[in-house]
Amino acid sequence: MLPAHAPGVYTGAANVIAVLILLAEFGMFRQALLRDQVRLYAAQSALIAVLAVLVGAVRHLPELYVLAAVTVALKAVAIPLLLRRLLRETDPDYLLDTGHDIAGSGGLGLASTVLIGIVVAAFGFFSAGVLPVSGGGAPATALSVSLSVVLVAFVLMIHRRDVASQAIGLFSLENGISLAALVVAASLPLILEVALLFDLLLAVVVFGLLIRLHHGRADTLSTADLTSLRG
Secondary structure, eight states: OOOOOOOHHHHHHHHHHHHHHHHHHHHHOSSHHHHHHHHHHHHHHHHHHHHHHHHHHHHOOOHHHHHHHHHHIIIIIIIHHHHHHHHHHOTTTTTTTTTBBOTBSSSOOOHHHHHHHHHHHHHHHHTTTTSSOOSSSSOHHHHHHHHHHHHHHHHHHHOOOBBHHHHHHHHHHHHHHHHHHHOOOSSHHHHHHHHHHHHHHHHHHHHHHHHHHHHHSSSBBOOGGGGGGGO
């Protein structure tokens, strides 16, 4: 049996960043305030930008620096600022610790939800290992983590019963797709990001209108009452 070799600095750093992105996704489950979820999304997006810079420096892909700048400007700054503005408009106590408490907005308890998230993340991680996908960008382990991020984001969207958390779940799902793009198409993520950018901006506009409309009619961001509309 050949001895196992320790991963290099680049591989180790890329894998650590990918894991931190996944941990940020899990952190969104336990946050009791929407503003904390927004901060975690901004931090997660910043980690995507850091990984893009790392891959660009190691693989000599200068276009990834542009991708990192676009990611920071849009995902780490513009979208969080827009979400904070929407939350301030729908909750006068947003700046206080009582603003938009979502601790009880889930369909299940916190422990059960985290357990489901762990199971889903493990399924995604090991399932990605059997896919015949490879690339010259980030390490292959990051691809497995990216699939876990996407699946956990789905759990967040399904679990939370408020419009803002569901929007954050969708935006963080796009971060998982961006992470996968850095693995399988390192020389094309700028093109992919521009293609996904339109969908992301459209989703931001739609969720912004939905938050305003739903809060204007129901005076709350909770979607629990919408279950009465099911046929």
